[in-house]
Amino acid sequence: MADDYDVVVIGGGSTGTAVARDCAMRGLETLLLERDDIASATVGTCAGMISSGLKYMDEPEIVDMCSEEVVHFRRIARHLIMKNPILTPLMQMSDVSTGGNFAEEYSKRAETRDVPPVLFLTPEDALEIEPTLNPDIIASIYFEEYFISPFRLCLLQAIDAQRNGASVRTYCEVHDIENLDGDGNQVTFFDRVSRKTESVVVDCVVNATGPWADEVADMASANVEIRSNKGAHVILDRRVVNVGIIAKAVDGRMIYLFPHENTALLGTTALDTWEDPDKLVASSDEIEYLLKSMEWVVPSIREARIIRTMEGVRPLVADWKKPEDDVTRGYEILAHEDGAPGIFSFVGGKLVMCRHMAESVTDMVCEWLGVDKTCYTHMRPLPGMDGDLDVLALSKKYGVSQHMVERMRTRHGTETEQVLELADAHPEWKTTVCTCEPVMEAELRYSIQEEFPRSLNDLRRRVRLGTGPCQGTFCTYKASAILTKELDWSGIDYQLEIMDYLAERWKGKRPSLRGEQLSQEELMQGIYSCVGNIDQSDAEYQRKPWEGIC
Numbered sequence: 001m002a003d004d005y006d007v008v009v010i011g012g013g014s015t016g017t018a019v020a021r022d023c024a025m026r027g028l029e030t031l032l033l034e035r036d037d038i039a040s041a042t043v044g045t046c047a048g049m050i051s052s053g054l055k056y057m058d059e060p061e062i063v064d065m066c067s068e069e070v071v072h073f074r075r076i077a078r079h080l081i082m083k084n085p086i087l088t089p090l091m092q093m094s095d096v097s098t099g100g101n102f103a104e105e106y107s108k109r110a111e112t113r114d115v116p117p118v119l120f121l122t123p124e125d126a127l128e129i130e131p132t133l134n135p136d137i138i139a140s141i142y143f144e145e146y147f148i149s150p151f152r153l154c155l156l157q158a159i160d161a162q163r164n165g166a167s168v169r170t171y172c173e174v175h176d177i178e179n180l181d182g183d184g185n186q187v188t189f190f191d192r193v194s195r196k197t198e199s200v201v202v203d204c205v206v207n208a209t210g211p212w213a214d215e216v217a218d219m220a221s222a223n224v225e226i227r228s229n230k231g232a233h234v235i236l237d238r239r240v241v242n243v244g245i246i247a248k249a250v251d252g253r254m255i256y257l258f259p260h261e262n263t264a265l266l267g268t269t270a271l272d273t274w275e276d277p278d279k280l281v282a283s284s285d286e287i288e289y290l291l292k293s294m295e296w297v298v299p300s301i302r303e304a305r306i307i308r309t310m311e312g313v314r315p316l317v318a319d320w321k322k323p324e325d326d327v328t329r330g331y332e333i334l335a336h337e338d339g340a341p342g343i344f345s346f347v348g349g350k351l352v353m354c355r356h357m358a359e360s361v362t363d364m365v366c367e368w369l370g371v372d373k374t375c376y377t378h379m380r381p382l383p384g385m386d387g388d389l390d391v392l393a394l395s396k397k398y399g400v401s402q403h404m405v406e407r408m409r410t411r412h413g414t415e416t417e418q419v420l421e422l423a424d425a426h427p428e429w430k431t432t433v434c435t436c437e438p439v440m441e442a443e444l445r446y447s448i449q450e451e452f453p454r455s456l457n458d459l460r461r462r463v464r465l466g467t468g469p470c471q472g473t474f475c476t477y478k479a480s481a482i483l484t485k486e487l488d489w490s491g492i493d494y495q496l497e498i499m500d501y502l503a504e505r506w507k508g509k510r511p512s513l514r515g516e517q518l519s520q521e522e523l524m525q526g527i528y529s530c531v532g533n534i535d536q537s538d539a540e541y542q543r544k545p546w547e548g549i550c
């Protein structure tokens with residue numbers, strides 16, 4: 001039987017998109033299948049810290065690998081990366097020795113990663129940098145770490161895979177994998193947009209489905225075990241701190257508070273979980289654990305409003321009878337040679353390792369296929385990384401605020417000029433749709449035309465629409481109208497889209513709402529239903545094809 005593809009990659013998170021890019025760049029006929037949107041699962045809930053891995057100082061090979069990956073990311077995706085200063089306030093003498101070990105390990109790799117060595121600061125110096133710190137600190141460590149936009153990284157990896165010949169299909173859920181006795185594997189999937197079931201025959205399958213890796217392996221009668229570990233974040237409505245803070249939580253684990261765009265990210269918890277990863281909700285205990293712990297070093301933290309929570313499952317290597325912190329953050333690739341030949345599954349790993357993970361599995365796929373091609377994903381820039389951008393000059397040339405152009409630069413890099421060209425051709429698209437971020441109409445249009453979103457939530461992932469303090473209160477209607485026009489939807493689709501978007505936002509907001517904030521939110525829902533007329537309970541319409549099916 002002739003194969004449709006050399007390899008099918010299942011999962012459009014950081015791992016799957018990196019694998020599809022590597023396979024395509026090595027000339028393999030590649031198909032990426034994602035059941036939802038790119039970066040819609042675990043990777044979309046992570047902090048985006050591409051650190052040197054120093055939390056795992058007892059795994060030096062992982063620390064070295066992460067440090068090296070940071071260097072590669074800075075080469076291929078500098079426009080998506082920020083370097084953030086971080087303070088670790090020390091509250092008691094016993095913290096000092098841990099700080100000393102960290103400083104030594106960090107400083108060894110500082111030059112490679114282009115960061116200054118760790119500094120020990122007096123309380124006065126630390127408080128000058130971060131006046132919100134508890135004045136009782138006895139010292140502070142200062143260091144710098146890199147962060148990457150997880151959504152944009154995955155999207156650009158997927159787009160680069162496409163540009164290298166891969167076929168990328170979102171909203172396609174794999175339902176079955178059948179071994180064809182020496183003739184490859186048949187992968188059957190359901191396209192949630194066209195509502196059609198399709199099958200392809202392939203030589204290799206890469207199972208990059210993170211917390212779902214066991215379920216997907218099971219479709220091929222292969223066995224994968226994961227130690228599922230839940231992590232929750234709380235997002236605050238303002239930049240509570242000037243710099244990142246890493247502190248010890250009530251149980252001695254390290255937690256963080258990072259300023260992020262117009263908000264702040266407080267995280268994270270780490271709990272063994274047997275919950276369905278599709279139905280995760282941050283518990284009140286998790287929220288209180290984070291607030292209580294951070295309150296010791298940033299006493300004013302509760303003055304900020306929680307705008308939502310964000311939770312995901314770390315698909316860790318199944319290393320049992322150990323505290324979560326002691327479980328390796330490395331990854332394994334399981335080649336299911338006996339029962340399911342040609343199928344490779346990932347367990348473990350991190351965002352920062354995704355390129356490395358992809359290189360390893362693509363080497364295995366190439367060996368299986370008898371293809372002799374080397375990896376160059378660490379050398380070739382991602383889209384938008386082919387030079388520097390003069391933000392001021394572009395702002396003047398196109399009459400768009402410098403702030404707006406700068407925000408676009410962090411998403412599109414050198415391709416920002418294409419967005420600005422669109423705005424120039426349609427000056428009415430220079431209006432700001434999302435004022436929190438801000439996002440200009442031309443950028444939304446560009447993203448819809450070039451970055452294959454199918455919903456407002458997909459747009460949120462691509463351009464941060466509705467992620468600021470108002471959580472979409474002011475941009476949802478307008479953005480839905482733009483999406484409806486660009487995708488040629490009907491009026492009913494327009495309203496359904498708003499309902500879906502609000503439902504998704506509500507899911508993240510609800511766990512954190514209490515007291516007056518809860519009643520305000522319910523009032524807002526009422527306004528949407530009555531004034532916005534989205535509560536059409538008697539309307540006879542079909543839901544969008546991919547809703548409520550899988």
Ligand SMILES: Cc1cc2nc3c(=O)[nH]c(=O)nc-3n(C[C@H](O)[C@H](O)[C@H](O)COP(=O)(O)OP(=O)(O)OC[C@H]3O[C@@H](n4cnc5c(N)ncnc54)[C@H](O)[C@@H]3O)c2cc1C
Pocket residue numbers: 010011012013014015016033034035036037038039040041042043044045046047048049050051172173174175208209210211212216230231232233267268311312313314315348349350351352353
């Ligand atoms: C709270 C938290 C914070 C974290 N912070 C960091 C950090 O700062 N830095 C870092 O390096 N790492 C961090 N991590 C770890 C990191 O996020 C994960 O290791 C990584 O994102 C996993 O990516 P993935 O692509 O393997 O999985 P996912 O992002 O979960 O992608 C798997 C994809 O497979 C798809 N899928 C599942 N079943 C099917 C099917 N049948 N058909 C088609 N598609 C399917 C899913 O829809 C999903 O999109 C964090 C994790 C958590 C939970």
